[in-house]
Amino acid sequence: MGSMFRGEEVALVQFFLPTAAAYTCLNASVSAFQRRFVGDVRRCEELEKTFTFLQEEVRRAGLVLPPPEGRLLAPPPRDLLRIQEETDRLAQELRDVRGNQQSLRAQLHQLQLHSAVLGQGHHLPLAAAPTDGLLERSPLLQPPGGPHRDLRVNFVAGAVKPTKAAALERLLWRACRGFLVASFRETEQQLEDPVTGEPATWMTFLISYWGEQIGQKIRKITDCFHCHVFPFVEQEEGRLGTLQQLQQQSLELQEVLGETERFLSQVLGRVQQLLPPWQVQIRKMKAVYLVLNQCSVSATHKCLIAEGWCASSDLPTLQQVLQGSSSEAGVSAVVHRIPCRDMPPTLIRTNRFTASFQGIVDAYGVGRYQEVNPAPYTIITFPFLFAVMFGDVGHGLLMFLFALAMVLAENRPAVKAAQNEIWRTFFSGRYLLLLMGLFSVYTGFIYNECFSRATTIFPSGWSVAAMATQSGWSDAFLAEHPLLTLDPAVGGVFLGPYPFGIDPVWSLAVNHLSFLNSFKMKMSIILGVTHMTFGVVLGVFNHVHFGQWHRLFLETLPELIFLLGLFGYLVFLVIYKWLSVSAAGAAAAPSILIHFINMFLFSRSPTNQPLFPGQEVVQSTLVVLALATVPVLLLGTPLFLRWQRCRPLRPTGRQPEDDKAGILDASDASVAGWGSDEEKAGCPGNGEEAEFVLSEVLMHQAIHTIEFCLGCISNTASYLRLWALSLAHAQLSEVLWAMVMRVGLRMGRELGVAAVVLVPIFAAFAGLTVAILLVMEGLSAFLHALRLHWVEFQNKFYLGSGYKLSPFTFAEED
Numbered sequence: 001m002g003s004m005f006r007g008e009e010v011a012l013v014q015f016f017l018p019t020a021a022a023y024t025c026l027n028a029s030v031s032a033f034q035r036r037f038v039g040d041v042r043r044c045e046e047l048e049k050t051f052t053f054l055q056e057e058v059r060r061a062g063l064v065l066p067p068p069e070g071r072l073l074a075p076p077p078r079d080l081l082r083i084q085e086e087t088d089r090l091a092q093e094l095r096d097v098r099g100n101q102q103s104l105r106a107q108l109h110q111l112q113l114h115s116a117v118l119g120q121g122h123h124l125p126l127a128a129a130p131t132d133g134l135l136e137r138s139p140l141l142q143p144p145g146g147p148h149r150d151l152r153v154n155f156v157a158g159a160v161k162p163t164k165a166a167a168l169e170r171l172l173w174r175a176c177r178g179f180l181v182a183s184f185r186e187t188e189q190q191l192e193d194p195v196t197g198e199p200a201t202w203m204t205f206l207i208s209y210w211g212e213q214i215g216q217k218i219r220k221i222t223d224c225f226h227c228h229v230f231p232f233v234e235q236e237e238g239r240l241g242t243l244q245q246l247q248q249q250s251l252e253l254q255e256v257l258g259e260t261e262r263f264l265s266q267v268l269g270r271v272q273q274l275l276p277p278w279q280v281q282i283r284k285m286k287a288v289y290l291v292l293n294q295c296s297v298s299a300t301h302k303c304l305i306a307e308g309w310c311a312s313s314d315l316p317t318l319q320q321v322l323q324g325s326s327s328e329a330g331v332s333a334v335v336h337r338i339p340c341r342d343m344p345p346t347l348i349r350t351n352r353f354t355a356s357f358q359g360i361v362d363a364y365g366v367g368r369y370q371e372v373n374p375a376p377y378t379i380i381t382f383p384f385l386f387a388v389m390f391g392d393v394g395h396g397l398l399m400f401l402f403a404l405a406m407v408l409a410e411n412r413p414a415v416k417a418a419q420n421e422i423w424r425t426f427f428s429g430r431y432l433l434l435l436m437g438l439f440s441v442y443t444g445f446i447y448n449e450c451f452s453r454a455t456t457i458f459p460s461g462w463s464v465a466a467m468a469t470q471s472g473w474s475d476a477f478l479a480e481h482p483l484l485t486l487d488p489a490v491g492g493v494f495l496g497p498y499p500f501g502i503d504p505v506w507s508l509a510v511n512h513l514s515f516l517n518s519f520k521m522k523m524s525i526i527l528g529v530t531h532m533t534f535g536v537v538l539g540v541f542n543h544v545h546f547g548q549w550h551r552l553f554l555e556t557l558p559e560l561i562f563l564l565g566l567f568g569y570l571v572f573l574v575i576y577k578w579l580s581v582s583a584a585g586a587a588a589a590p591s592i593l594i595h596f597i598n599m600f601l602f603s604r605s606p607t608n609q610p611l612f613p614g615q616e617v618v619q620s621t622l623v624v625l626a627l628a629t630v631p632v633l634l635l636g637t638p639l640f641l642r643w644q645r646c647r648p649l650r651p652t653g654r655q656p657e658d659d660k661a662g663i664l665d666a667s668d669a670s671v672a673g674w675g676s677d678e679e680k681a682g683c684p685g686n687g688e689e690a691e692f693v694l695s696e697v698l699m700h701q702a703i704h705t706i707e708f709c710l711g712c713i714s715n716t717a718s719y720l721r722l723w724a725l726s727l728a729h730a731q732l733s734e735v736l737w738a739m740v741m742r743v744g745l746r747m748g749r750e751l752g753v754a755a756v757v758l759v760p761i762f763a764a765f766a767g768l769t770v771a772i773l774l775v776m777e778g779l780s781a782f783l784h785a786l787r788l789h790w791v792e793f794q795n796k797f798y799l800g801s802g803y804k805l806s807p808f809t810f811a812e813e814d
Contacts, residue, residue, distance in 0.1 A: 004354060006545070007370050008347045009312040010805060012340040015322075017295070017304045017333045037289040043080060044286035050087050051279050054271050057094050061268050068276040074284035074810070083278055090271055097264045104257045105194035108250060113159045114230045115246045116187045117204045118239050156207040156218050157232035160225055162186065165203040168225050172207065175217050180209040206232065284810050291808055307338070309805055311347055344369045345805035352410070356432040357382065364790045365800025372541050374794050381531065383432070385788055387439035388527065389725035389781040392733060393450040395773055396440025403433035436782075446501040447726075451769070452733035454507035458499045466492030483510055488586070516730070520723040522574045528719025528792070529567045532712070535796030536560055542797060554636030558629035559708060559796075565622040567716050570596055576611055599623060633705040638697045645692040707795075715792040721784050729777050736773065740765045 183206045190199035233239045295304035322333035350358045358375045488494035543551040581589045594608045599619040744761030
């Protein structure tokens with residue numbers, strides 16, 4: 001957890017990997033086509049294409065690939081050929097078996113269609129002859145010895161899809177001018193489609209015609225409509241014999257097709273068993289070769305040279321692993337640190353608890369190298385500020401129980417494998433939700449609210465009996481005054497503050513909302529100033545770590561004087577008034593707001609008495625000090641950097657060899673050069689001494705000064721959202737209770753069927769509570785807490801302009 005508060009130290013290392021052991025080592029400036037391992041990468045890609053084909057065949061059969069069991073290692077290079085041969089053999093077997101299956105299904109479908117055509121029982125006239133100019137009552141058959149006595153009636157039989165039957169019939173009639181007789185009938189049973197496997201209905205037809213030219217037209221038209229045409233025997237006995245032969249052939253084909261499908265199931269079973277581990281192993285192997293392709297080849301072509309970032313604490317382990325992996329090659333792999341002038345990446349290790357909080361910080365920006373990490377402090381401040389806006393014991397308990405259920409079930413495979421995006425979002429932030437719910441329960445006890453209802457845990461600090469006794473309230477007085485006032489100046493009425501949280505008697509008061517407004521507004525200011533001051537103090541650790549001691553006096557100290565001299569003083573006035581003014585003298589207490597306005601105007605109000613002696617002098621001094629820090633903030637750092645650049649360099653007396661050794665042995669060290677944008681304003685950072693541009697440094701510092709001074713005002717006002725959202729949440733809870741549960745309780749009392757009425761009422765109340773108060777209000781409070789951390793807190797010390805360390809890992813492949 002040491003690296004949680006600040007990124008780990010990262011070193012730039014150089015590898016020398018023996019060519020024979022390069023793959024084994026990694027498993028533990030040329031073009032892409034000239035790299036050494038391009039052929040191996042292509043073989044892995046070809047295997048992945050074959051895997052895709054096999055996976056599609058498994059899905060086509062309605063099967064599911066099981067997840068690989070255990071943690072698989074990347075296979076050695078010699079196993080690549082074995083996997084490739086077995087994969088190709090399985091793919092070829094699948095292609096052959098699938099092709100035979102399709103061919104057998106097509107043949108069976110043709111036999112079934114032919115049987116359906118012959119078994120439909122089409123009845124046509126024995127002969128028909130076309131004539132020119134015939135009347136309706138003219139006979140269709142010519143007398144014997146007529147002009148068409150030599151013409152013979154021919155038949156065309158087949159099947160067509162029902163959607164094309166009507167168009168086929170119309171086209172046949174128009175093209176042949178009626179010189180045919182066609183009969184269309186739908187099949188009695190649905191036939192399985194050989195391609196899709198779904199049952200489909202077909203339309204059989206029988207066409208009789210005269211003449212060879214008409215027959216050619218009919219054949220062309222049926223071909224255009226993709227009709228299945230079959231031979232048709234005119235004699236009834238011949239058709240029955242053909243039908244029996246077709247049925248016998250169909251039975252034989254079904255037996256062969258069944259054997260083919262059983263063999264296909266066996267092949268798919270082997271694919272299900274072998275494919276998942278192969279996919280993981282080949283992805284890992286490809287990842288290794290892709291990294292090896294980024295390495296440079298030495299002049300002797302005997303080793304690979306690479307550079308990379310590595311955590312300094314992992315260097316001994318890395319060296320040990322490389323030596324063990326390359327021992328079989330006879331030459332050990334070597335890794336050593338090299339100097340670097342570029343800013344190293346940021347490495348912050350997280351676990352399942354801290355990952356969600358670190359994700360909140362990284363969403364704003366990845367921290368610069370070894371910059372103070374806000375995530376450890378966010379673990380406490382983020383749930384707390386959320387709870388200030390979401391304070392309710394009931395709502396917080398529901399959120400806590402929901403998060404606790406996810407935490408307890410986090411190791412179940414079904415929970416981890418869920419693909420729902422909303423569920424995965426909640427699951428990834430389960431520990432964040434857990435703390436948010438827990439802190440909401442805490443603030444709910446402070447507000448004394450549980451589903452907008454107050455609870456009496458301790459005796460109230462207000463006594464109505466003492467007020468009634470000493471004020472002489474009579475029955476007539478009570479009848480004329482529906483609202484009564486408890487005067488704390490009367491002895492025995494106010495017994496003392498409530499032990500924890502807000503006194504429950506305030507939930508009955510008419511001025512309940514006014515009291516909460518005053519309390520929560522002052523609380524928001526106190527929390528906001530404290531939060532911002534803590535952010536400024538965290539910047540001290542950055543300046544000390546990067547060796548920028550001048551910034552402690554030229555930036556941090558003026559910032560603290562400006563912030564605490566104005567708004568810290570406001571917090572002091574609030575706390576001082578709470579402690580010094582009693583309940584009896586609350587009516588004559590001076591106004592803090594008027595005092596704060598007079599502070600900036602250097603004036604006083606005769607009607608507003610000071611809180612303590614010498615208050616005007618203190619206020620004027622603080623304003624002058626705050627204004628005096630502005631030119632220090634604006635000009636202090638630029639002038640110091642100018643003086644530092646212009647002073648002559650002192651000889652160090654060190655030898656170049658000592659400098660080189662110091663660089664190699666140092667902890668990757670010149671962190672001071674990566675700590676500030678202002679100091680690099682005139683320096684390109686290319687390792688050469690660049691000209692110092694004072695105007696650019698002044699511009700950067702002016703932006704920082706304006707942003708901080710104006711931000712102190714706007715950010716303090718921004719923390720008032722804690723007050724606004726807390727009141728909004730409380731009022732929504734009150735409205736939901738009054739509009740739903742209170743109506744249901746009254747209705748049940750009047751009708752005498754409380755149990756029956758309260759069931760749907762409570763269901764509606766629970767649904768609206770979850771949908772509006774937990775989901776919508778929770779999301780709103782979450783976003784506002786996120787803004788307070790990103791804008792008001794982190795910009796005081798956190799730059800967030802770094803980049804993450806992306807180590808070589810098999811996590812995604814697994």
